[in-house]
Amino acid sequence: MKPLTRRSLLRQSILASGALLAGGGKFALGWPFPQSARDAFRGGQRLSVIDFSEELPIDMGTKQGSELDGRLYTDLSTLTSEAPIMPARDFYLRTCASNLLKSDANWTIRLGGLVRQPVAIEFEKLKRMEKPAGVHLMECAGNTREFHFGLMSAAEWSGVPLSEVLQLAQAEPRAARVLVSGFDQYQARSTSSIPGASWIFTTEELASSGAFLATQMNGEPLTRDHGAPVRLLVPGWYGCACIKWVDQIDWVENDADGTSQMQEYSARTGQNGVPKNAMDYLPAIIEPAATPIRIERWLVDGKIKFRIVGILWGGTRPVQALEIRFNPEEDYVPVDDLRQTGNNTWSFWTYAWTPKSAGTYLIRLRVKDAGVLTKRLDSGYYLRSVDLGEGDL
Numbered sequence: 001m002k003p004l005t006r007r008s009l010l011r012q013s014i015l016a017s018g019a020l021l022a023g024g025g026k027f028a029l030g031w032p033f034p035q036s037a038r039d040a041f042r043g044g045q046r047l048s049v050i051d052f053s054e055e056l057p058i059d060m061g062t063k064q065g066s067e068l069d070g071r072l073y074t075d076l077s078t079l080t081s082e083a084p085i086m087p088a089r090d091f092y093l094r095t096c097a098s099n100l101l102k103s104d105a106n107w108t109i110r111l112g113g114l115v116r117q118p119v120a121i122e123f124e125k126l127k128r129m130e131k132p133a134g135v136h137l138m139e140c141a142g143n144t145r146e147f148h149f150g151l152m153s154a155a156e157w158s159g160v161p162l163s164e165v166l167q168l169a170q171a172e173p174r175a176a177r178v179l180v181s182g183f184d185q186y187q188a189r190s191t192s193s194i195p196g197a198s199w200i201f202t203t204e205e206l207a208s209s210g211a212f213l214a215t216q217m218n219g220e221p222l223t224r225d226h227g228a229p230v231r232l233l234v235p236g237w238y239g240c241a242c243i244k245w246v247d248q249i250d251w252v253e254n255d256a257d258g259t260s261q262m263q264e265y266s267a268r269t270g271q272n273g274v275p276k277n278a279m280d281y282l283p284a285i286i287e288p289a290a291t292p293i294r295i296e297r298w299l300v301d302g303k304i305k306f307r308i309v310g311i312l313w314g315g316t317r318p319v320q321a322l323e324i325r326f327n328p329e330e331d332y333v334p335v336d337d338l339r340q341t342g343n344n345t346w347s348f349w350t351y352a353w354t355p356k357s358a359g360t361y362l363i364r365l366r367v368k369d370a371g372v373l374t375k376r377l378d379s380g381y382y383l384r385s386v387d388l389g390e391g392d393l
């Protein structure tokens with residue numbers, strides 16, 4: 001499927017509403033027609049935002065630690081559909097720049113392995129090939145509830161399609177896969193991660209995902225922590241494949257071993273055990289997933305109402321329906337308002353909630369779409385809970 005431009009999205013939603021008006025009731029390409037849920041809060045007053053329960057009280061949005069143990073958890077609770085792009089300073093970090101990383105002046109990427117003649121590609125050359133790549137979301141495969149799902153962000157990128165970069169050297173006939181590596185030596189020994197981030201792709205995976213070497217984020221050069229001067233971005237794949245500080249690209253044989261990074265992330269990318277060969281790894285794609293990001297408490301016409309705001313991301317086509325459930329005993333019901341803007345980044349949904357009583361609620365989402373796998377979502381991975389006291393209602 002071709003990436004949807006803003007214009008084609010607009011066209012689709014016009015088509016969809018046209019079809020509805022004409023009584024056809026058919027959505028163009030299954031695009032859900034946004035219902036209007038905001039009315040439920042019209043004239044009301046937003047009183048507060050209720051915290052999710054059973055999540056660690058951690059510092060969101062500030063960098064902590066350094067090198068391989070450096071992290072920044074993006075605060076998703078303030079995200080709005082009006083400002084859906086993260087400035088670089090708020091974009092999540094899972095590994096910060098090494099203290100041993102040299103300056104990015106005169107940076108080159110060595111393109112080698114199974115090639116007739118290796119070449120050194122200067123960063124300046126990449127800059128001349130750079131073009132806008134659009135908005136893309138990144139999510140760490142190790143994004144968890146205890147850290148408020150803060151290892152996820154979206155930004156607008158520019159760069160060079162990796163398939164174009166590969167043309168700069170002539171591959172040998174045996175060359176079957178592409179190994180992308182970045183600078184990964186650190187001063188300090190990590191307590192939690194294995195140093196060495198590299199990933200092996202087929203040319204088909206690179207082409208179909210639209211993988212590119214990113215040279216700009218939100219119209220600016222990359223920051224050091226985000227991989228300056230150049231990182232890989234693989235749209236629709238988990239962040240572990242998005243190698244930072246790229247300095248080496250090698251053509252390898254079809255039966256090349258998977259890298260230590262692929263092994264380290266095998267459980268989190270849904271692999272069958274820890275395969276030895278790269279060819280036995282499934283693509284590390286992000287299946288459709290959804291989670292609430294904020295519970296707003298409102299006063300509307302003298303009554304307390306809750307408005308749940310959430311996001312939907314992943315997958316390769318718009319989902320047919322998104323449903324929410326508040327406790328295992330209750331049924332799933334459709335969310336009120338889902339505005340899907342494509343699969344490259346997160347989309348926003350809302351739900352007007354009137355809980356009957358105080359108590360603890362476990363909030364889960366479900367994608368209803370025949371044939372679409374949502375293993376992580378269905379496992380309860382993105383569940384969040386909230387405790388409502390008598391005074392909240």
Ligand SMILES: Nc1nc2c(c(=O)[nH]1)N[C@H]1C(S)=C(S)[C@@H](COP(=O)(O)O)O[C@H]1N2
Nearest residue numbers: 092093094095140182197239240242243244
């Ligand atoms: N060189 C290198 N690239 C890397 C990593 C790393 O440790 N070293 N971590 C990966 C992981 S696990 C993720 S989730 C993303 C995070 O990118 P960000 O910190 O810019 O958000 O970078 C990836 N690229």
Ligand SMILES: [Mo]
Nearest residue numbers: 140141239240
């Ligand atoms: Mo990650």
